[in-house]
Amino acid sequence: MSIQVSNINKRFGDFVALNNVSLEFPTGELTALLGPSGCGKTTLLRIIAGLEGQDSGQVLLEGEDASSRHVRERQVGFVFQHYALFKHMTVFENIAFGLRVKPRAQRPSESVIREKVMRLLELVQLDWLADRYPPQLSGGQRQRIALARALAVEPRVLLLDEPFGALDAKVRKELRRWLRRLHDELHVTSIFVTHDQEEALEVADQIVLMNKGNVEQIGVPQQVYDNPASPFVYGFLGNVNLFHGRVHQGVLDSAGMRFDAPNYAETEDAQGIGYVRPHDLEIDRYSAGAEGIVVKLKRAHAIGPLAQLELQRSDDADAGLIEAVISSERFQQLNLKDGETLLVRPRRLHVFVDQPLER
Incomplete structure (x- = not known):
C-alpha cells in the first residue's frame, strides 16, 4: 500500500509537534522515522495509524484521503515498544485475538485461525512457545509475538513505535537483523520509529530524519550518512x-x-x-x-x-x-x-x- 502525508500540522497547546509535514512512503519498503525525543516522529506514526488526529492536512492511503477513517478501517498493524500482549492469554491466543474479534461475516473458522497462527509462529521462529504465557517469555520473544499478532490480521501497513527500545543492546541487534530478513520475505509497507541512528542505518530502505516537528532530510541510509543536508543531520548521525x-x-x-x-x-x-x-x-x-x-x-x-x-x-x-x-x-x-x-x-x-x- 502506498502512504502519503500531506501538509500535516499538529500542536499540543503551544508545542508544535508537526510543522506542515509532507512525505511519501514507498510501497513495500521499510522506512525509518529517525530523530531525538520530541521531534514529532511518534506523533506522525500515530496520525498515520488513526490513533491521533491531525489539526490540518491529509493522510492518503492508496491515494485516497483516510483522515476521517477509523483506525479499524485503515488495515494497519501496530507494534508498540512495550509489547501490549494480554498476560492472561497464551501466545497462541494473543496472536489469534485480532482474527477472533472480527465481525462475524469476516471472521475465519477456528481451523483457519489455528493454521494461520501456527504459520505465523513458524515465521517468527517461536512455534514451540504456542502454549506459554507472555510472563514466561524473554523480552525479545515477547516482541516477536507482538509482531506476529500485528501480522495476523494481514495489515496493508505495518507501523512500529520504538519496537526494540525496551531491550538490551545484544537482543536489540539480533532482532533488528531478524526484522530486516522478515521484511525482505513479506514486503509489507512498513514505518518504524527510532531514535537509534545505528538501528535506522542498518535496517531501513529509506530514512526520514526529523527535528522539532520538521523533516530535515530524506534518503537512503548511505546518502544521509555521506551527504548530510544540515549541521543537525551531521551531528545526529554519529560523532563529528x-x-x-x-x-x-x-x-x-x-x-x-x-x-x-x-x-x-x-x-x-x-x-x-x-x-x-x-x-x-x-x-x-x-x-x-x-x-x-x-x-x-x-x-x-x-x-x-x-x-x-x-x-x-x-x-x-x-x-x-x-x-x-x-x-x-x-x-x-x-x-x-x-x-x-x-x-x-x-x-x-x-x-x-x-x-x-x-x-
Missing part, C-alpha cells in the same frame, strides 16, 4: 569534529589549513564550520614544516580492530577535544604514547556557513 574558520570564495581557512568548499564559491568572507567524522582524520607524528593541525594525544583507547584517540589542539587550548579513529594496526605501527605531539589532517570535510551544530 568541528573546525571553525573563514569561508571565502569556495575555500575554508581553519587553523592555517585550507579546504575546498565548492558549495560556497560565491561566499565572501563569512564564518564557516568544517564537519569531519573521526574516521576521516589522518594521524601522523609531528615534524616541523609538515602540513596539519598540531595536537597532543590526551588519551588512546585501543580494543579490537579500532583505536579511538582524544586529541587536544595546541593552537587553541579552549577548543574541545578532537576525536579520531584509526585502525589498531596503524596505532601499533605509530607506537603512540599519551602526551605525544601529533599532526591531524582531515581527509574529508563538509563545510556549512554560519550554522552552529545543534546537540
